[in-house]
Amino acid sequence: MLDALEILAKENFGERDLILTIAGSAILGPDKYAAELKSRAKLLPFSVEFVGQVAQIAPLLLSNDVLVHASVRPEPFGQVIVQGLSYGLVVVAPDSGGPAEILNDESGLLFTRGSSISLANALRHLLESPELRKSLVENGQAAAISYSDSEIVKKYDTIFRSVLGFPEVLQEESKISDGVA
DSSP, X not given: OHHHHHHHXXXXXXXXXXXXXXXXXXXXXXXXXXXXHHHHHTTSSSEEEEEESOSOHHHHHHTOSEEEOOOSXXXXXXXXXXXHHHTXXXXXXXXXXXXXXXXXXXXXXXXXXXXXXXXXXXXXXXXXXXXXXXXXXXXXXXXXXXXXXXXXXXXXXXXXXXXXXXXXXXXXXXXXXXXXX
């Protein structure tokens, strides 16, 4: 992420009022990597805030416009991706693992994993297009609904009924839902 911001800074995007919040921290051992990131961040013409581990993510998500998931390792699912979408953030994530399955061209932006140039291009595209940002927020929130608890329960119910050989909808459930019971 910092590499991508360095690229944008060289293109005079540093004149914009961008604030980067980095959440999370090393789980084990000394945090030499974080210290290096903080040193590099001080050289950028952007405001960079390191908030460490966040117990309550809602306030953090509500205070931002874009969520960049810049992991260099493939994420198997990407709960943070779905959370960002559901909170109305534009989500930018690597094109591998779970994010590549959750996001599409209408709901978020994918960049080549590990490529700061690709990430910078995605961020530049967002900065230059308010219409794109608006469209991604609307479509992203709609996409997040399919990962809501109620939708996941319906999907599991369908799978379990199929495996156990139960009909799609039981008669008694149908009567109850129709208010006939």
